[in-house]
Amino acid sequence: MILNSTKVRNSDKKGIANAVELQGVKKQFIDQGDHVIEVIKDITLDIKDKEFISIVGPSGCGKSTMFNIIAGLLEPSEGVVKVHGKNIARSTGHVGYMMQKDLLFPWRTILDNVCLGLEVNRLSKKERVEIARDYLAKYGLIDFANAYPATLSGGMRQRVALIRTLAINPDIILLDEPFSALDYQTRLVLEEEILTILRDFGKTAVLITHDIGEAIAMSDRIAVMTQRPTSVKKVYDVGLAKELGSGMKARSDHRYNEYFQNIWGDLDIQIGRDS
Numbered sequence: 001m002i003l004n005s006t007k008v009r010n011s012d013k014k015g016i017a018n019a020v021e022l023q024g025v026k027k028q029f030i031d032q033g034d035h036v037i038e039v040i041k042d043i044t045l046d047i048k049d050k051e052f053i054s055i056v057g058p059s060g061c062g063k064s065t066m067f068n069i070i071a072g073l074l075e076p077s078e079g080v081v082k083v084h085g086k087n088i089a090r091s092t093g094h095v096g097y098m099m100q101k102d103l104l105f106p107w108r109t110i111l112d113n114v115c116l117g118l119e120v121n122r123l124s125k126k127e128r129v130e131i132a133r134d135y136l137a138k139y140g141l142i143d144f145a146n147a148y149p150a151t152l153s154g155g156m157r158q159r160v161a162l163i164r165t166l167a168i169n170p171d172i173i174l175l176d177e178p179f180s181a182l183d184y185q186t187r188l189v190l191e192e193e194i195l196t197i198l199r200d201f202g203k204t205a206v207l208i209t210h211d212i213g214e215a216i217a218m219s220d221r222i223a224v225m226t227q228r229p230t231s232v233k234k235v236y237d238v239g240l241a242k243e244l245g246s247g248m249k250a251r252s253d254h255r256y257n258e259y260f261q262n263i264w265g266d267l268d269i270q271i272g273r274d275s
Contacts, residue, residue, distance in 0.1 A: 018082075019172055019204040020047035020070060025079035027065055039065050040076070041229035047206060049084075052198065052241075054207040054215035057225030058267055063208045066230070067174055070206065071095050083172065096170035100177045102161040104149040110160055111136065111145040117168040135163045139197065155186040162194060166201060173198065175207040179214065191218055191247045212267075216240065216259045217247040224266045234266050 027040040039062040047053050055063050068074040069081055072088050072095075080087055083094045104113045111132050118128035136142040139159060149157055158178060165173060175194075179187040195218055198205050209215050215222050215238075222236045238259060240250035250256060 017049060018046045019049045019051075019084060020206070021080075021082040021085075022046075022066075022070070023080045023082070025066075025069060025076045025081060027062070027069065027074065028077045038229040040069075041226075041231045043079070043230070043232055045223055045232055045235070047204060048220075050202050050204055051220040052195070052205045052207070052218055054209055054219040054222045055225060056209060056212060056215050056222060056263065056267070057230060058227050059210065061225050061228045062230040063225060064176065066225075067176055067206070067208055070172075071097060071174060094170070095172045095174050096165035096168065097174045098158075098161055098165050098176065098178050100180050102149070102154075102157040104157055104160060104164075106149050109146050109148060110141065110152070113149065113160060114164045114167055116164060121168060131167055132163075135167055139163060139193075153186070154182050155190050158182065158190060159193065162197065166197070166203075170203075172204045172206065175205060177208055177210070179209075179211075187214070188248065194218075195241055195247055212260055212263050213251065213256075216256055216263070217250045222259075222263065224263055227268065236263065 022043050022045045025040060025043040026038075029037045029039060031037055043066060055066065057063050065074065069076050072081075082088065088094060104110075105116070108116075111129065114132040114135060115128040118131060123131070133142060133145065136145055141156065141159060141163070144152060144156070149160070152160070161178075178194075179190055182190065191214065207215065207218065218241055220237075220239045220242055222238055223232050224234045224236070225231070226233045236259060240253050240255065241247045244250055244253060
């Protein structure tokens, strides 16, 4: 998914250490019976520029609602969300959004799918084709430029989805369970590739995942959320992938299991209880 709007210029960000700031964010919904449903109790969290942070929490705790607030698709009931120091109320376009499904258009070629956001941004056909082909070449997919999504594997389609998002050059990438539909081997390979790509481009990344191991293997920090109505229970400084240079190496590090056990304990999930 590509959210289009005026980008924040690099000069606007000079001296600002945080890419995203959530300050006292709360969110309530009203159901059909006019009952108030409190989804987010209170979230205060800073996301540093160029870091990879994961958000983990029990199912249904409000992680996706938090994501949509960061993206500007939902307004908080209370509180402020700032991106590079600017309040994003009623605005989108500051993020690229990669979701569980690749959402590639089956009737468009891979090249035309990558060009989609560039079309929305009204680049000329020549410019968008040059940009798209450069990205596809850089990440080994140029041979499939004229193929259609149905001919590609799930992992390849997710790579195309990421390239489509990167092509519009967003400062922040939101990753909403992007590996959940993939087999385990493909997930591991794609984790590594995405880490490399995001590091190459110096992007800030926010990952929602139910997979604690995935979060540990990829993240600089992990924010553990409470049961709904959610708030931040604890933030872990991890950074194994950055320190060791690889998500796979992070998984074999002696600290990996310790992080896993501690985070699992913080999730407060009781086996046999609906979560």
